[in-house]
Amino acid sequence: MQLKFSKWQGCGNDFVLVNGFTENISNIQEQAIKICDRNYGIGADGVILILPSSTCDFRMQIFNSDGTEAEMCGNGIRCFARYVLEAGLSDKHSFTVETKAGTIIPQLITNDNETMVCVDMGTPVLKGEQIPVTGYGNNRVINEPLTVEDHRFNITCVSMGNPHCVIFVDDIKKIDINKWGPILEKYKIFPNKTNVEFIQVINRTHLRMRVWERGAAITLACGTGACASLVAAILNNLCDRKARLELDGGNLSIAWNENDNKVYMTGPAKKVFEGIYDSE
């Protein structure tokens, strides 16, 4: 199979983008594992398909590096938006994208030769059963104690279409993400597993974040995770409605708007290279 692709990154969270209008991948989940392999494949945190939609301008599908399909991807949708314009699939600078998390609306903004993408990420989901997190019914899960292997965490759970478990820590450098990330990702109260964010509050407009992603392990950034973390910080009265999220791979500006209850994310997206992938 020969596949035309381009490789993109948003804050170092990297993706292989494939134009589903012209390319056809059979066994996408199996192929995503091979494509994302950093030694034997192209190497990426995920594979994103750009597809036609019957309800929106486009449809996005995102597969993690372990082949599982996720509902949404914040860094990925910014790459998606720039790809659509660059590939000439649209000449509009804002359009609607159908995802498994609902309709997402990115908008491209160019200032001083730099293009950023501002995304209407929709309304955060806060009810336990809808996130989903078991054991809390339809209540919110805010700063709830969780003891795992004798270690006590305090968790705040938010869905941005995909599930996130946010943990505030005093010193992010002291957290062993490789140990706790996979344990929490698969912990029994998360029926669909979860992404796990560790946050150190620097001040009310600056949060430092590290992430363990469901289906992908540690990544340099997670856009939906940054949105969920800002919401979690506001729910715990730790920050203002708008803040800078400092991730390992760059910065995102996130705001939770009081008027429409939606979360807005602004950040970069860049093409790294393009090519043809030859899979056996």
Ligand SMILES: N[C@@H](CCC[C@H](N)C(=O)O)C(=O)O
């Ligand atoms: N990195 C993405 C999220 C990708 C999906 C996630 N691993 C999941 O399984 O929910 C982002 O930028 O949001």
